[in-house]
Every structure is written in C-alpha cells, then in structure tokens.
Amino acid sequence: MIYTKDISKSYNGVQVLKIDELEIPKGQSFGLVGNNGAGKTTYFSLLLDLINPSTGTITNNSVVVSKSEDWKPFTSAFIDETFLIGYLTPEEYFYFIGDLRGQNKADVDRLTAKFEDFFNGEIIGKKKYLRDLSKGNQKKAGIVAALIGNPEVIILDEPFANLDPTTQIRLKQILKDLAEKQGVTVLVSSHDLMHVTDVCERIVVLEKGEVVKDLETNPTTLKELEAHFAKSAVSVSEEEE
Amino acid sequence: MIKHFLSLEWKQYFRSSYWQKNIALNILLVFFALYLMAIFIVGGIGLYYGLKEVYPNQDPFIIVSKYMFYWFLVDLLLRFFMQKLPVMSVKPLLTLPVKRSTIVNFVLGKSAFSFFNILPLFLAVPFAICLSINGYDTTAILLWVFTVIVITFISNFLNFIIEAYSAELTVPLLPLLITAGGLYGLDYFGIISFTEIVGNGVIAITQNPIFILVPITILIVLYTLNYKLLKQKLYLDASLQSKVKEVNASDLSWTKRFGDIAPFMQLDLKLIWRNKRTKSMAFLMVIGLLYGLFFYPQPIYRDMTFMFAFIGIFSTGFFLINFGQFIPAWDSGYYKMLMSQNIKYEQYLRSKWILMTMSVVVMFVLGIPYVYFGYKILIAHAAAAVYNIGVNTHVIMWGGSFNRKKIDLDKKAAFNYQGTGAVQWLIGIPLMLVPMAIFGLLDWLIGFEVAVAVLVLAGGLGILLHKPLMKGITQKYLDSKYKMIAAFGKDS
Numbered sequence: 111m112i113y114t115k116d117i118s119k120s121y122n123g124v125q126v127l128k129i130d131e132l133e134i135p136k137g138q139s140f141g142l143v144g145n146n147g148a149g150k151t152t153y154f155s156l157l158l159d160l161i162n163p164s165t166g167t168i169t170n171n172s173v174v175v176s177k178s179e180d181w182k183p184f185t186s187a188f189i190d191e192t193f194l195i196g197y198l199t200p201e202e203y204f205y206f207i208g209d210l211r212g213q214n215k216a217d218v219d220r221l222t223a224k225f226e227d228f229f230n231g232e233i234i235g236k237k238k239y240l241r242d243l244s245k246g247n248q249k250k251a252g253i254v255a256a257l258i259g260n261p262e263v264i265i266l267d268e269p270f271a272n273l274d275p276t277t278q279i280r281l282k283q284i285l286k287d288l289a290e291k292q293g294v295t296v297l298v299s300s301h302d303l304m305h306v307t308d309v310c311e312r313i314v315v316l317e318k319g320e321v322v323k324d325l326e327t328n329p330t331t332l333k334e335l336e337a338h339f340a341k342s343a344v345s346v347s348e349e350e351e
Numbered sequence: 352m353i354k355h356f357l358s359l360e361w362k363q364y365f366r367s368s369y370w371q372k373n374i375a376l377n378i379l380l381v382f383f384a385l386y387l388m389a390i391f392i393v394g395g396i397g398l399y400y401g402l403k404e405v406y407p408n409q410d411p412f413i414i415v416s417k418y419m420f421y422w423f424l425v426d427l428l429l430r431f432f433m434q435k436l437p438v439m440s441v442k443p444l445l446t447l448p449v450k451r452s453t454i455v456n457f458v459l460g461k462s463a464f465s466f467f468n469i470l471p472l473f474l475a476v477p478f479a480i481c482l483s484i485n486g487y488d489t490t491a492i493l494l495w496v497f498t499v500i501v502i503t504f505i506s507n508f509l510n511f512i513i514e515a516y517s518a519e520l521t522v523p524l525l526p527l528l529i530t531a532g533g534l535y536g537l538d539y540f541g542i543i544s545f546t547e548i549v550g551n552g553v554i555a556i557t558q559n560p561i562f563i564l565v566p567i568t569i570l571i572v573l574y575t576l577n578y579k580l581l582k583q584k585l586y587l588d589a590s591l592q593s594k595v596k597e598v599n600a601s602d603l604s605w606t607k608r609f610g611d612i613a614p615f616m617q618l619d620l621k622l623i624w625r626n627k628r629t630k631s632m633a634f635l636m637v638i639g640l641l642y643g644l645f646f647y648p649q650p651i652y653r654d655m656t657f658m659f660a661f662i663g664i665f666s667t668g669f670f671l672i673n674f675g676q677f678i679p680a681w682d683s684g685y686y687k688m689l690m691s692q693n694i695k696y697e698q699y700l701r702s703k704w705i706l707m708t709m710s711v712v713v714m715f716v717l718g719i720p721y722v723y724f725g726y727k728i729l730i731a732h733a734a735a736a737v738y739n740i741g742v743n744t745h746v747i748m749w750g751g752s753f754n755r756k757k758i759d760l761d762k763k764a765a766f767n768y769q770g771t772g773a774v775q776w777l778i779g780i781p782l783m784l785v786p787m788a789i790f791g792l793l794d795w796l797i798g799f800e801v802a803v804a805v806l807v808l809a810g811g812l813g814i815l816l817h818k819p820l821m822k823g824i825t826q827k828y829l830d831s832k833y834k835m836i837a838a839f840g841k842d843s
Binding site: 158162179182183186189192194196197202206207209210211 | 618684688833
C-alpha cells in the first residue's frame with residue numbers, strides 16, 4: 111500500500127529523516143515509535159505531501175504523493191489541532207469534511223452515531239465551537255473526522271496523548287477493528303509503548319531520523335521496546351558522567 | 352520585579368517573528384508617527400496665531416480652554432477604536448512569587464506610555480510656548496500643561512473601563528455611545544454644561560493651583576476602578592480563559608445552488624461571521640459604503656470626475672480589497688488540513704471569487720442613492736463595479752499567492768497589521784491607482800463616455816477570461832503550497 115524509497119529530509123543541511131526503504135502492506139496496523147525529534151511527524155508530513163522531500167519518493171497505492179493528488183480521496187489524517195477549523199461546531203466540521211469526501215449528511219450522521227460512546231456525550235449537540243472544546247475533546251473530534259468517507263489509509267499522529275483512560279481504551283478498540291475487520295491501513299505514532307504494542311501488528315522505531323528497529327508485534331515486543339529505550343536512557347546518563 | 356517585566360516586554364517585542372519580518376512596515380509606521388507629531392507641533396503653533404487672526408478680540412488661551420471638553424470627547428472616541436489595553440502574557444506569572452498587584456500596576460502603568468498620551472503633548476507644548484512668548488504668566492501656563500496631561504490620562508483610563516464593559520456585550524459600541532453621547536447630550540441641551548464646567552475649571556486651575564486636585568482625584572478614582580477590574584480578571588477562570596460562546600447557526604442551505612463550491616462558501620460565510628477580525632471587517636463595510644459622502648457633498652469634488660472612479664472602486668470594492676488581500680491567510684489556521692483533503696484548489700478559490708463578486712454587486716446596489724449627486728456618478732460607479740469584478744478580483748487573488756503570513760482570527764481589525772506584508776501595500780497600486788489613472792486620463796483627453804467604456808471593457812474582458820485566469824492563479828497557489836504550509840505553521 112505505502113512504499114517509501116530513499117526518502118530524506120534536511121533543513122539547512124541538517125538531516126532530520128532518512129529512510130532507505132519501508133513498505134507497509136494493505137490492512138496493516140503500523141506503529142511508529144521514537145523520542146522527540148526522531149522524525150515521526152516529519153515522516154507523516156511527507157506522507158501527506160505537506161512538506162517537500164529532499165530526496166526520494168513515497169508511493170501511496172501506486173500514486174507518488176509529491177507528484178499527483180490522487181492519493182487524497184482514500185487517505186485521511188489527523189496530525190494536530192491545526193487540522194480543526196476552530197470556528198465550526200464539531201457537527202459542522204464533520205459535515206464539511208463529509209462534503210469534501212463525497213458523503214452526505216445522512217452518511218456522516220450514521221458514522222458519528224457509531225462513536226457515541228467514544229464522544230461520551232461531550233461533542234455532538236453541545237452548541238460549542240471546536241475552539242472552545244478541551245484539548246482532549248478536540249482530539250476526539252479530529253480523530254473521528256479522519257474516519258469519515260471510508261478512507262483506506264488513516265494516519266494519526268499521537269492519537270493517545272491528551273485522552274482520558276476510558277477513551278484511550280475505546281480508541282484502541284476502534285483502531286484494531288479498522289485494520290482487522292475493514293482492511294484499513296492504520297498508521298499511528300505514539301510515545302506510549304504499551305498502547306502501540308496493543309494496537310499495532312508492526313512497530314518501527316525511529317532514532318535521529320533513521321529506522322533502528324522493525325518488529326512484528328508478539329508478547330515480548332513491549333519488553334524489547336522498553337529495553338531499547340531504557341538502554342538509550344542509560345547510555346545518555348553515562349555520557350553525562 | 353519591574354526590571355524583569357521590562358526585559359520580558361523588550362524580548363517579546365524584538366524576538367517576535369512579526370517584528371523581524373516586517374521591518375519595512377515598522378519603518379513606515381514610525382514615519383507615520385513622526386508625521387503626526389510634526390502636524391501636531393505645527394498645529395499647536397498655528398492654533399495660537401490662527402485664533403489670534405480669526406478672533407482678534409478674544410484671548411486664544413480662553414478659547415482653547417473653553418473647547419477642551421470637545422477635545423476630550425473626540426480623544427475618547429478615537430481611543431476606543433484604536434487604543435487597546437496593553438496586554439501581557441500573565442499566565443506563566445500567576446504561579447510564580449509575583450504579587451498580583453504588581454502585575455496590575457505594571458500593565459496600567461505601561462498604558463500611560465501609549466502614543467495616544469504622548470501625542471497631545473506635541474500640540475499642547477508648542478501652544479504653551481507660544482503663549483509664554485506672548486507674555487502669559489509662566490506658572491499659569493505650566494499648570495495648564497499639567498492639567499492637559501491629567502485630562503489625557505483621565506480619558507486613557509476612562510477608555511479602558513468603557514472597553515472592559517463593552518467587551519462582554521453583543522453591541523460593543525453601546526457603552527461608548529452612552530458615555531460619549533450622554534456627556535455630549537447633557538452638554539448640548541444645556542442640562543449640564545460640561546463645556547463651561549471644563550472650560551471654567553481649566554481656567555480656574557491656572558488661577559488657583561488648589562483646583563488641580565479635582566482632576567487628580569478623578570484620575571485616582573478611575574485608576575482605582577481599573578485596578579479593581581483588572582485584578583478580578585487575573586484568575587484562570589475569568590478573562591484569561593477565553594469565553595465560551597453559544598453557537599449562532601444560520602441556515603446556509605441557499606449556497607447549495609452553487610453546486611460543488613457550496614461547502615467552501617458556507618465555510619467562508621461562517622469564517623466571516625464567527626470571528627472577531629472578520630466580523631469587524633464586515634462592519635467596516637458601512638464606512639466603505641458611506642465613503643462617497645466625504646466627497647460628493649462638496650462641489651469641488653463633484654467637478655473632479657476622476658474622483659468618481661476612485662470612490663467607485665473603493666466603495667464597491669471595499670469588501671473585495673479587505674477580504675481578498677488576505678486570501679488564503681484567512682484559512683491559515685487549518686491550511687495543513689485543507690491541503691491534505693480531497694479538494695480541488697480551483698473550487699476553493701472560486702468560492703472566494705463568487706463571494707467577492709457578490710459583495711461588489713451588493714455594495715453597488717446599496718450605493719445607488721449616490722445618484723442624488725449626479726447621474727454621472729452612478730454611471731462611473733457601475734463601470735468601477737464591472738472593473739472590480741472583472742479585473743480586481745483576479746489581481747487580488749493572484750497577489751494572495753504571495754501571502755506568507757498567518758492570521759489570528761480572534762484579533763480586532765482596525766489597526767491590526769497582522770498578516771500584512773509588502774504585497775498588501777503593493778497590490779493597492781494596480782487595484783486602485785491604475786483604474787483611477789486610466790479613467791482620469793481618458794476623461795481628460797477624450798471624454799467621460801470613453802473613460803467609462805474603457806473601464807467596462809477591461810472588466811468585461813476579465814469576466815470573459817475568468818476560466819483561464821483562474822487556472823493560472825490556481826497553478827500559482829499550487830506552486831507555493833509547501834512555502835505557505837511552512838509559513839502558516841509559524842506563530843507571528
């Protein structure tokens with residue numbers, strides 16, 4: 111589904127991302143892990159053609175994303191709150207996104223009705239603008255908006271941050287269902303190792319812009335990841351001494 | 352503590368990307384300020400000799416003091432629209448060991464150094480010097496200048512109180528109208544003659560310094576009121592937390608007739624109606640509409656035919672210019688999202704084009720009463736409207752592709768330079784001066800009919816070429832996509 115080849119991005123000569131080859135098959139739930147500045151958001155931005163790669167290409171369903179816009183109809187994303195339009199209510203925002211993705215009001219209503227639990231009664235029908243919602247509720251609205259229009263690829267940057275525990279658990283279930291039952295390719299990044307190992311079949315660890323680990327999730331993955339990040343914490347403290 | 356605050360202010364100002372990128376604009380503003388100061392100095396000197404010339408039998412000092420009340424009212428009105436209570440990002444300070452009273456006193460104290468408080472001195476001091484040269488008592492004059500300063504501060508702090516109350520109302524002008532209108536009304540109908548009270552008061556002070564205590568007391572009372580108002584607001588749940596407003600949803604289903612661009616039109620209309628900056632821009636349209644009334648009632652302008660085109664372009668294109676110059680920066684807050692959505696850029700732009708075109712038509716229709724000043728004016732306005740639709744809409748959207756500045760939709764519009772760059776100033780030339788020059792030149796060389804015909808022709812040509820023009824403009828936007836996304840992501 112998504113094929114990354116020789117991609118790199120540098121700012122003023124400083125390389126922030128360099129991936130030689132990465133293939134994400136259709137229907138995989140894919141997790142991206144790494145410390146701050148590892149290049150997670152940069153990779154997602156390249157995937158959405160929001161920044162221009164220095165070298166290389168990303169192909170999404172055999173469309174080169176920086177060349178053609180034909181990947182947009184089947185790809186959706188929620189990167190951060192700047193994806194929301196602050197002066198709309200959540201419903202209006204959903205309808206707007208629906209309009210852009212060829213869904214009428216009834217389609218959108220049907221979809222959002224499925225997420226009543228997830229919204230916990232705080233999103234729909236509240237007569238509030240998105241800009242006045244709390245960070246967590248904004249995130250919920252953004253994530254659900256990314257599910258409108260049956261996308262085949264969903265990209266979520268740090269979806270678990272700012273959410274309450276109940277919602278985190280619900281979100282995990284939603285993401286799992288998407289990949290397993292509907293064959294959607296789900297790309298998620300997170301700092302929370304437990305959540306990603308719960309959700310994703312495959313986890314890639316980025317460090318200083320490069321892929322350092324590529325794991326199939328199994329019962330020992332969490333331990334392995336924890337060991338990996340603990341090691342870098344130890345090595346840093348040794349350097350400081 | 353004050354020292355820390357000052358250094359924070361300094362850094363905030365000079366480290367903002369806004370300042371660093373806008374040196375040209377800042378220089379321009381400085382020149383404007385210098386220009387105002389110069390005018391005021393000349394005005395101050397001219398005031399004395401002018402009054403002497405016109406009313407040789409009266410004392411200029413008495414006349415000026417008498418009309419001080421009107422000065423005060425005008426000052427208050429101007430301040431309301433232009434001066435804002437200085438802001439300081441207090442949130443990070445609240446949990447630090449800083450007394451709330453220190454913060455409040457600092458913010459209020461800072462407001463005392465506003466340009467609005469300094470400017471009157473440039474009028475008062477030259478006037479006072481003229482007085483003292485012409486043999487007035489120096490102590491009296493010094494007292495007079497001091498009184499002017501106190502009065503200036505009174506309107507400074509009175510304005511903040513008015514603003515504090517108006518911020519919470521749906522009709523924000525109400526408190527101002529009540530205060531200013533009330534004062535003026537009481538005076539005008541002779542119920543309480545403030546003109547006399549203020550005039551006599553000022554003269555009394557110069558004769559007997561003890562009376563200066565009266566305005567000083569008023570000032571202290573106002574300051575204390577401000578202090579109390581501000582201190583209440585220094586809690587996270589008060590004003591620092593932005594107020595949650597109920598949604599005003601209106602039925603926009605009529606936009607459906609525009610087909611595939613309907614979602615964008617609805618979005619644009621909501622954008623205009625639900626954000627402070629765009630909303631105040633929409634209210635400014637009234638000024639644009641009435642702009643002609645500054646000129647047409649005077650016979651001199653009615654003979655200057657080239658002015659018709661200028662006023663026509665300006666008044667029918669007021670929304671076009673104000674809205675158009677910030678395309679696509681209006682959507683800068685969520686531009687990333689738009690760019691990752693399945694949208695046709697051309698639809699996005701066409702929605703804005705239709706909105707601007709509709710505004711030109713509406714403004715023209717509303718401006719039809721100008722026919723009262725002569726049918727030629729109406730014809731010239733119609734030609735200007737066609738030119739606006741055919742040429743200016745495209746020019747301004749083309750200029751928009753050079754926009755690289757984010758806009759914060761929650762700030763007021765008047766004197767808000769956020770998002771303004773060199774492009775916005777340069778684009779004014781083809782928008783206003785070119786049609787005015789064409790019209791004026793042809794009118795002068797050949798005749799009114801030809802001048803009108805050429806404007807209409809240019810506009811008509813633009814309308815005919817709308818499709819290919821839009822294609823070119825769309826390409827221009829697509830070419831600068833990455834640069835725009837990167838620029839809109841930065842806070843100014």
